[in-house]
Amino acid sequence: MTNTRVSSWLKWTIILLAVANISTWVTILYIHYYKNSDLVKNTQQPTNNTVDLSGRYFREQLNWDDNQMEKFRQIHPLFRQEVRYIITKISSTKQDMLNEMFNVSPDTARLDALSDSIGYWHGRLKKITYRYFLELKRISSLEQQKQLEQIFSQLMIGDVPMVGKGWGHRKRHMQPSN
Numbered sequence: 382m383t384n385t386r387v388s389s390w391l392k393w394t395i396i397l398l399a400v401a402n403i404s405t406w407v408t409i410l411y412i413h414y415y416k417n418s419d420l421v422k423n424t425q426q427p428t429n430n431t432v433d434l435s436g437r438y439f440r441e442q443l444n445w446d447d448n449q450m451e452k453f454r455q456i457h458p459l460f461r462q463e464v465r466y467i468i469t470k471i472s473s474t475k476q477d478m479l480n481e482m483f484n485v486s487p488d489t490a491r492l493d494a495l496s497d498s499i500g501y502w503h504g505r506l507k508k509i510t511y512r513y514f515l516e517l518k519r520i521s522s523l524e525q526q527k528q529l530e531q532i533f534s535q536l537m538i539g540d541v542p543m544v545g546k547g548w549g550h551r552k553r554h555m556q557p558s559n
Contacts, residue, residue, distance in 0.1 A: 434461075439517070442532065443525040452520045460513040464506065471502045510537065 436453055439445055445453065478495040481487050514533045518526050 443521060443528050445521075445525070449520050453517070456513065456516045456520075460509060463509050467502050467506045467509070471499055471506075474498050474502065507537070 434457075436450060436457065439453060440450055443449075474495055478492060478499070481491055481495065510533075514529070517529055521529055
């Protein structure tokens with residue numbers, strides 16, 4: 382190769398590496414800024430498709446005081462434990478149902494029983510949810526109760542998923558007390 386070809390090739394390689402380096406730094410800075418922006422923080426809040434049942438969410442939405450938060454901390458763990466157990470049972474039963482459906486000769490009596498079981502667990506979930514609501518309502522003021530009703534309307538009518546600390550993040554499933 383001639384000196385001019387090597388020089389030209391080297392020049393374009395350096396330019397390409399410089400552009401790649403600059404774009405990497407711009408990307409890093411953009412991501413850093415974007416993660417700390419209000420836009421991202423707002424999108425991490427519950428949407429119309431989710432209801433956040435964490436203590437922080439209730440404190441922010443209902444403006445609970447420290448006394449109300451202490452009562453919440455006594456009520457919430459049992460509810461969360463029971464919901465986690467029931468959701469695990471429903472998921473497990475749905476998987477059993479799919480496995481049976483995929484068999485060469487599916488047992489329709491077993492499929493009926495599994496379907497009924499899902500209905501049973503779904504009913505239990507609704508019962509502990511309304512009991513949880515009544516407990517939260519008991520510790521809320523009249524104004525807070527109206528906001529609480531809006532939150533639970535989404536949960537009960539819309540069947541939206543629940544999010545927040547502890548929802549689906551652990552594999553430990555305990556038997557509920559009821």
